Amino acid sequence: MKFGASMFFTDYSMTPAELARALEERGFDIVWAPEHSHIPVSRKTPFILGGDLPKKYYDAMDPFVTLAAAAAVTKTLKLGTGVCLIAQRDPIQTAKLVASIDQVSGGRFVFGIGNGWNQDEMENHGGVFATRHKLARERIEAMKAIWTQSKAEYHGEFVNFDPIMAWPKPVQKPHPPILVGGAFPYSARRAIRYGDGWMPQVTEQSTTPLADLIPRFRQMAAEAGRDPATLDISIGGQQEDADLVKRYRDLGVNRVSTSLPSETAETILPILDRWASIIRAVNG
Secondary structure, three states: OEEEEEOOOOOOOOOHHHHHHHHHHHOOOOOEEEOOOOOOOOOOOOOOOOOOOHHHHHHHOHHHHHHHHHHHHOOOOOEEEEEEEEEHHHHHHHHHHHHHHHHHHOOOEEEEOOOOOHHHHHHOOOOOHHHHHHHHHEEEEEHHHHOOOEEEEEOOOOOEEEEEOOOOOOOOOOOOOOOEEEEEOHHHHHHHHHOOOOOOOOOOOOOOOOHHHHHHHHHHHHOOOOOOOHEEEEEEEOOOOHHHHHHHHOOOEEEEEEEEOOOHHHHHHHHHHHHHHHHHHHOO
């Protein structure tokens, strides 16, 4: 079982370099950096996890910048976007960002993606909320072409460009793993269609326990002609519960991650120490 931790890096939190070093020292597999470019004052859609939107969502730094800082001070720790809001990012520029961070990290990048829940935020980027899922799929397909072809082109409804040449290419072949985040069943279908794994999320609208969803996801993958064993399952936002983590392990979950508050080392390091004990309890 692999373990990770995510943090909304802010100007008042533990720095990416500090956290990355602490995670690597304690045997964690990955650090995740979430993304929100901004938060509009208006709110057409409620916060997907319920309640008020935490302050850290307004204050989050860019994930590619923070993960690059983490890459510079570590050797084995993976670096993941958790998640990158691809419906709000240009696919050509994002393809270069992904390939660049995979290069500077020596092939340690994991591309966690999501399609977004904040309608106002997306509209400020020129997107249409109702068509974001097809837009996201086309952007991923276009990025795959850029990563794997010397002269890439893509022609879709929302993404359209004639042959281009763009380097660097990623270290990982054919490209860094793409993990699709979101609630069941829709994000599971997207993960099976164009991803390398799934990052399931429990929301107010989808409250089925994750342990019950894993077998259903694997069945869906098999029915779609994908080998379930080749699809990574990474579960985030988990509490300090070794027994639950062991249950996930026995269900074939690849990775469990904790969501850390945007606080300084004084608060974070004791949390990581407790998780290090869980890592030892689960993995021996």
